[in-house]
Amino acid sequence: MNALPPSKIIIASRESRLAMWQAEHVRSRLSALYPQCSVDILGMTTRGDQILDRTLSKVGGKGLFVKELEVAMAEGRADLAVHSLKDVPMELPEGFALGAVLEREDPRDAFVSNDYASLDALPDGAVVGTSSLRRQALISARYPHLVIRPLRGNLDTRLAKLDRGEYAAIILAAAGLKRLGLEQRIRGLLDPEQSLPAPGQGAMAIEIPAGREDLRRLLVPLNHQPTALAVSAERTVSRTFGGSCQIPLAAFGMVEGEKMRLRAMIATPDGRRIASAEASGPANAPEVLGREIAKNLEQQGAHAILEACKAMDA
Secondary structure: OOOOOOOEEEEEEEOOHHHHHHHHHHHHHHHHHOOOOEEEEEEEOOHHHHOOOOOHHHHOOHHHHOHHHHHHHHOOOOOEEEEEHHHOOOOOOOOEEEEEEOOOOOOOEEEEOOOOOOHHHOOOOOEEEEOOHHHHHHHHHHOOOOEEEEOOOOHHHHHHHHHOOOOOEEEEEHHHHHHOOOHHHOOEEEOOOOOOOOOOOOOEEEEEEOOOHHHHHHHHHHOOHHHHHHHHHHHHHHHHOOOOOOOOEEEEEEEEOOEEEEEEEEEOOOOOOEEEEEEEEEOOOHHHHHHHHHHHHHHOOHHHHHHHHHHHHO
């Protein structure tokens, strides 16, 4: 017999508009599944939201967006946390686990500009904003005449900086724009062949305390298995190389039936040195495929690229 769901569930979430949309989405799904259960949201501000004058790679990386939410769970103030999966560190702290991965939204990067239709249309010296070393590397490799500058803040803050004329264009995740009803701001979508997505991009994850099997059972209907398999392969590649936002790394898996196609790349921030790999394998063995791709990248000098990244960052 299945155990009854708890009478109340508290979701920890960052307070940005996108994060709250994601938490509300999960609350709606849980409320529909378990109408007898009260589901509330605990909004919180994280270190990643507070530090806006430096790039994430300079101040501690992805974990800055999840630490406070994990503390809330550890202290019993929240039962679970909802994250954009690309913000979740590749190695979770002891005592925490991913309880579910929701179906992926559009994983592509979006080109956003008020004056230009595409990256190809930008003139020499045009300033492009991005928070991602991955995007910086990919754009620099193809468009060395453009100037890449850091872009921090939540989605609305980034769009406001564009509208004030601080950038000719900015590159954002399409998923966030679509979730907030801002699809009209997208001038163009960058095909994965042109701008390979970050591991987990477009997917939402639910983090839980590792011992909460009751929550894990509760979340089973929210878990989208093809997405979960794809992001597992992607995160395996990232984990092999340290899994931080301090290196330009992309990994993108596509599940088709019982097969998965996985592509990945690692580069220096200036885009001058890039290693890329592609392979297919059984979808139900994502970590095996991820390790195969990582090995291929290693054979192309990925570790030398990593050392070059560290030297540039020093």
